[in-house]
Amino acid sequence: MPSPDRLVILDRDGVINRDSDDYVKSLAEWVPYPSAIDAIARLSRAGWTVAVATNQSGIARGYYDEATLAEMHAELNRLVRKAGGEVAHIAFCPHGPDDGCDCRKPLSGLLEQIRSALGMESLAGSWMVGDSLRDLQAGEPMGCRPALVRTGKGERTLAKHPELTAEDSEARVFDDLAAFVDWLLASTSAASGPLPHRR
């Protein structure tokens, strides 16, 4: 059972792979950031558990189906394993904005699925890394530490929510997933225990 202090939960589109305003509708359109695949493997090799929480309303919208989504996630798993790492669990919301589900971010249902799948009591102290505010909002009730990346919709998110970069913001901002992992591994190798909360 992973410790939340060594768990990173990743949003998918815009963090692990390029996002598209037209949705990522096929394996061919699923283009991972090479540095992100390597970053996930570096986390695994350093003893961290990595999970993914992704909204996939394109399924409800009829743009692609769960079999196509499974092809993308098989490829993600293959690439991460080839790089020497592992993705412990991928939780996805196939629903649309009007379906009233409890798993579409900013709700926390996907993170609850991850907590349960990994057999954890709590996610408090784990990291939630995303390119949209709703990613960070999904982690907040679960006690996740928020990290925003500038890739994908990250720059748009920061333009809409400049408070995220304020000195007293709980969120930390990074250029991309690789930069977050560089910082996290450097910080936690220096401090053996959990990271101090941002002052």
Ligand SMILES: O=P(O)(O)OC[C@@H](O)[C@H]1O[C@@H](OP(=O)(O)O)[C@@H](O)[C@@H](O)[C@@H]1O
């Ligand atoms: O970033 P994650 O959660 O991994 O996935 C986001 C995607 O499911 C899509 O989410 C859609 O939002 P709506 O679902 O239409 O609000 C749009 O933002 C698309 O551009 C985007 O590709």
Ligand SMILES: [Mg+2]
């Ligand atoms: Mg995203």
Ligand SMILES: [Zn+2]
């Ligand atoms: Zn859902």
